Amino acid sequence: MMPSSINEIQLADYTYDLPDERIAKFPLNRRDESKLQVYQQGKITHTQFKEVASFLPENSLLVFNNTKVIPARIHFQKVSGAHIQLFLLHPVAPTSVINLAMEVTDTCVWECMIGNRKRWKTKDVLSQTIELPHLGNISVEVQATWENEAENYVRLSWKNNTTQQAVAFVDVIQALGEIPLPPYLNRATEEADYETYQTVYSVKKGAVAAPTAGLHFTPEVLADLTQKGFKQDFITLHVGAGTFQPIKVENIVEHRMHNEQLVFNKNNILQLLENEGKVIPVGTTSMRALESLYWYGVLLVKQESTDFFIQKLYPYEHEPETLPSCKEALTRILTEMERRGVDEITGETEIFIFPGYQFKLCKGIITNYHQPESTLILLIAALIGEDWRKVYQEAMDKDYRFLSYGDSSLLLPS
Numbered sequence: 001m002m003p004s005s006i007n008e009i010q011l012a013d014y015t016y017d018l019p020d021e022r023i024a025k026f027p028l029n030r031r032d033e034s035k036l037q038v039y040q041q042g043k044i045t046h047t048q049f050k051e052v053a054s055f056l057p058e059n060s061l062l063v064f065n066n067t068k069v070i071p072a073r074i075h076f077q078k079v080s081g082a083h084i085q086l087f088l089l090h091p092v093a094p095t096s097v098i099n100l101a102m103e104v105t106d107t108c109v110w111e112c113m114i115g116n117r118k119r120w121k122t123k124d125v126l127s128q129t130i131e132l133p134h135l136g137n138i139s140v141e142v143q144a145t146w147e148n149e150a151e152n153y154v155r156l157s158w159k160n161n162t163t164q165q166a167v168a169f170v171d172v173i174q175a176l177g178e179i180p181l182p183p184y185l186n187r188a189t190e191e192a193d194y195e196t197y198q199t200v201y202s203v204k205k206g207a208v209a210a211p212t213a214g215l216h217f218t219p220e221v222l223a224d225l226t227q228k229g230f231k232q233d234f235i236t237l238h239v240g241a242g243t244f245q246p247i248k249v250e251n252i253v254e255h256r257m258h259n260e261q262l263v264f265n266k267n268n269i270l271q272l273l274e275n276e277g278k279v280i281p282v283g284t285t286s287m288r289a290l291e292s293l294y295w296y297g298v299l300l301v302k303q304e305s306t307d308f309f310i311q312k313l314y315p316y317e318h319e320p321e322t323l324p325s326c327k328e329a330l331t332r333i334l335t336e337m338e339r340r341g342v343d344e345i346t347g348e349t350e351i352f353i354f355p356g357y358q359f360k361l362c363k364g365i366i367t368n369y370h371q372p373e374s375t376l377i378l379l380i381a382a383l384i385g386e387d388w389r390k391v392y393q394e395a396m397d398k399d400y401r402f403l404s405y406g407d408s409s410l411l412l413p414s
Contacts, residue, residue: 009252009355014381015372016392024401025185027196032218035400035407039384039391041414046398049216049408052366053228057412061275062225062366065211065286066234068202070102070170071177073189076126076144078119084126085115086144087180088173088208089240090259092153097346098206098238098261102170107157109147114154122146129161130175138162142176170205180208182404184371196405204263206238212404213283213367233271236263237289237349247373255375257312257350262289265344266337269293272361273330282366284376291315292349294360297329300336308347315357326360354378355385364412369395369402384413 028034032050045055056062072088091101093109101108114120126144131137139161147153158172179189179197199214201222225232240258247255272279272290281287292310299305301324324332337345355378365383369392370376381388391409400407 009378011247011250011252011373014374014377016389016396018372018402020186022396022400022402023184024403024405024407025187027215027405030218031200031216032221034216035398036216037391037395037398037400037407037409038412039387039409040412042387042390044391044394046394050218050221050224052216052221052408052410053224053230055410056225056230056280057278057363059229059231059275059278060280061231061233061271061278062280062282063286063290064199064201064214064217064232064234064282065237065239065289066199066201066203067207067211067236067238067285068205069179069198069207069210069239070205071173071179072208073178073180074144074173074176075178076128078124078126080119082119083116084120084144086110086154087113087115088177089113089152090261092147096261099204099236099263099346102168102205104169105166106159107155108169109153109155111152112154114152120146122149128176130172132167132171132175134174135165135167135171136162138165138167140167140172140175142172182209184403185405201234204236204238206236206261207240209239210404211237211239211283211285213286213365213408215405216408217282231271231275233268235268235286235289237261237285239285247375247378252354252378253313253352255352257352257375259348259350260285260288261346261348262292263344263346264289264293266334269330269334269337273327276326276361277363279361280364280366281362284365284367284370284379287362287365287379288349288351288353290361291353291359292347292351293333294326294329295351296347297326297331297333298324300332301329306336308345310347310349310351312350312352315351315353320358329360352378353382355382357382359383363414364410366408366410368404368406368408369400371403380411384411 034049036049038045038055074086076084089111142158147155
């Protein structure tokens with residue numbers, strides 16, 4: 001059921017003053033030496049991130065997003081000299097499944113944001129030749145043409161000029177594209193960003209933005225967590241460019257939420273069932289993915305749909321007493337996977353978590369400090385209430401670094 005207070009949520013109540021000099025433009029030399037603010041039941045402690053294992057609740061299950069950022073910004077130059085920039089958003093054809101789209105050969109269609117669009121005419125063919133050293137220095141010609149201008153669909157085609165060897169799209173963009181840093185960093189991508197803007201556990205290529213809460217983890221921190229008995233699991237949510245999109249409407253419900261693709265396997269769900277009540281997501285993307293998984297179980301239990309697509313306000317359309325337990329919802333998903341004969345499910349979510357939301361799977365979060373008046377600030381406020389102001393003021397007072405390359409927090413409402 002929609003919270004009765006929804007009309008009382010004013011965007012102006014979820015802002016704060018963020019001077020440009022407090023935005024971390026570059027990461028620290030050591031990821032795990034970033035500051036960590038621990039909030040638990042109103043009490044605040046300051047430490048370094050490498051000490052995070054000392055503050056986690058006993059027997060916690062940490063859930064990480066193992067998506068990997070792709071070089072999604074592609075530059076072409078027309079014969080006339082005009083520069084056209086493509087920013088890959090979502091694959092359209094021959095598949096919309098990002099993991100599969102990375103392996104397509106010859107041609108594919110993506111929805112894109114297009115820079116200098118007015119200079120790219122309907123019949124113009126953009127072309128560029130690239131070398132692929134990791135495939136034996138083969139030469140590949142890449143072309144971009146309009147597929148559907150109204151929908152911002154662009155067809156990308158490539159031809160191996162050297163051999164008959166098939167070349168996957170992931171290899172093409174690895175050589176052709178550029179890692180797209182968040183716009184608020186206001187700087188060009190540097191060589192070091194190709195490593196520092198990835199988590200150390202990133203493996204599933206397909207995101208256009210990093211799950212930045214995970215940037216603080218090092219192999220040493222992960223080993224420390226294991227040594228101290230904390231379980232770890234990995235899911236996939238391919239972060240979209242919409243994660244940077246500010247809310248521009250006073251009535252937050254009217255904000256157009258970005259749609260992101262997520263992937264769970266059977267073991268993920270079994271781990272969640274085994275560790276119910278102990279789940280701590282690493283980052284807002286992991287939190288959105290986990291909560292969306294519960295609501296997919298609700299769709300199945302209520303026999304409303306077998307499609308894994310969570311609309312932005314679906315969680316607010318139910319009386320609490322009509323909802324299944326986490327165990328019932330997750331078990332129903334396992335049943336559906338068995339019915340289909342699959343060990344993995346791919347879904348889409350545009351879930352909007354704001355004050356009034358009742359968390360189902362997540363008991364806390366490890367996260368960075370987010371932009372004012374953003375959906376992510378609303379998510380934090382949904383988790384810890386008005387204390388979000390105290391947490392952010394503490395970060396300001398203690399000279400924390402903000403946003404993607406900034407410092408971290410561990411938020412435990414109970």
